[in-house]
Amino acid sequence: MLDSSLAQEIAAIDGVELDSEVTFADLTTLHIGGKPRLAVRCRTTAAVVAVVKLLDDASLPLLIVGGGSNLVVADGDLDVVAVIIEADAVSVNFAESTITAEAGAQWDDVVAFSVESGLGGIECLSGIPGSAGATPVQNVGAYGTEVSDVLTQVQLYDRHSGEVSWVPASELELAYRYSNLKFTNRAVVLAITMQLLPDGLSAPLRYGELARRLAVSASEWQPRRPIRLVRDMVLELRRGKGMVVDAGDHDTWSAGSFFTNPIVDPAVATSVFEKVGEPTMPRYPAGEDKEKLSAAWLIERAGFAKGHPGPGAKAALSNKHTLALTNRGEASATDLLRLAQEIRAGVHDAFGVTLVPEPVWIGMSIDD
Incomplete structure (x- = not known):
């Protein structure tokens, strides 16, 4: 538990500012996520080291936050201290x-x-x-x-x-x-x-x-x-493709490319090709007798169009790029989770390929 004496000790570190109001929705490009038990802004790398050491010594869970572009964070109150790195020289x-x-x-x-x-x-x-x-x-x-x-x-x-x-x-x-x-x-x-x-x-x-x-x-x-x-x-x-952050464009309220391009055995790539039959199907050598497929291509061929599931959805595929899962303005973490699960299941059912999420999940998992 983060007691007041430890909070005071952290606040006394040079280059540190405590933030009791910020949420992960404020800190992430998805604009989704609940409230950490405490947020610590660190303006120097020395402050980052000092804060992380104190929290580790106290066995308190922490999350390092930079630009927040690769985080999917659960709703509600989270039992984690957000250590926000603001050292930017x-x-x-x-x-x-x-x-x-x-x-x-x-x-x-x-x-x-x-x-x-x-x-x-x-x-x-x-x-x-x-x-x-x-x-x-x-x-x-x-x-x-x-x-x-x-x-x-x-x-x-x-x-x-x-x-x-x-x-x-x-x-x-x-x-x-x-x-x-x-x-x-x-x-x-x-x-x-x-x-x-x-x-x-x-x-x-x-x-x-x-x-x-x-x-x-x-x-x-x-x-x-x-x-x-x-x-x-x-x-x-x-x-x-909606991949440059713009606060006024919900197509950019995302974690970027949500799934990595799958690395598969050549036999799997051939099986996908045989099911779709497109000569221009993207498949590339990936070393050690492996091939890399396009996650966006698989999503589209599995029947998911840009903007899925359509107008009114709180979480949807970008209208510009099927590899971005977006918050349309009022999405919760659960809304995004359900969409991610739907997309992954659809691709697996169609091609036997399991897409792997690229973002880090905090307080939840795509397997929930």
Whole structure:
């Protein structure tokens, strides 16, 4: 139990502010979720470390919150302390073409800073909501680029040893939407450093839709374009899919891509193809005799259209993109849960493929 003396001890930490009013609906891009027992805003990474240590020593459950773009939180009062990281300094080392960002920096601000600094490599990750500290946890990726392509080191607070250290990215076992930080709570990301490209050009363009929009010819080998041009086009594409946060647009009240693209055996991919019979079905090599399918494609072929289940629903698929589950303004966590369960069951019934949610669930589960 969080007694008043512990709350006072936390409040006395330099760089800390207690917030007794905020809810998870205020802290997440889904605008869904109940009230933590306490919210602690930390303006420095030192404050984050001090607060987490005190709460861990008291064996109190806590949740690290950055941009709130990857959280599905239950309704009502929650037995958890929200530790909100607001340390957001971003710096550049032009001699080494690196950028270092504290965990609370808004990710798209970091991308914009890299473009303004003339450094390429993360422009395809423009418009992704959330904080810099969340990007290595699930190896954020979009339009043919992943954070693992540029990440060199991560500053971690190890909750078991109590140590703060810079850890090489190679130790995080980064893979598709995965790191060994994900779902473990073993450490808190305090800052990240990325190795970028100094010539003002993008990373090689690998994503077909983006390449076509940028007039990349099939004969070009590892095509690259000016980073500002690529960023602008990525933002245009994401806005068209409701994937750039806009407080006035309920199509953006989401957790982004809700399900990961499933990695399956080739036999499963072939079975799906045989059921649908579309020569253009998206299926890609995924290493170790595996293939990656498109979750959005599966959802659509299972019979779920954009905007499902239709006007008046409190939670619905985006009107712009079937991979986003959205709050239409008054949805509860239960409303979103039921929609997620319906979509997952429908895809499984149609194709025998079980979709895996990408967001972190707090106080509830898709299996409830």
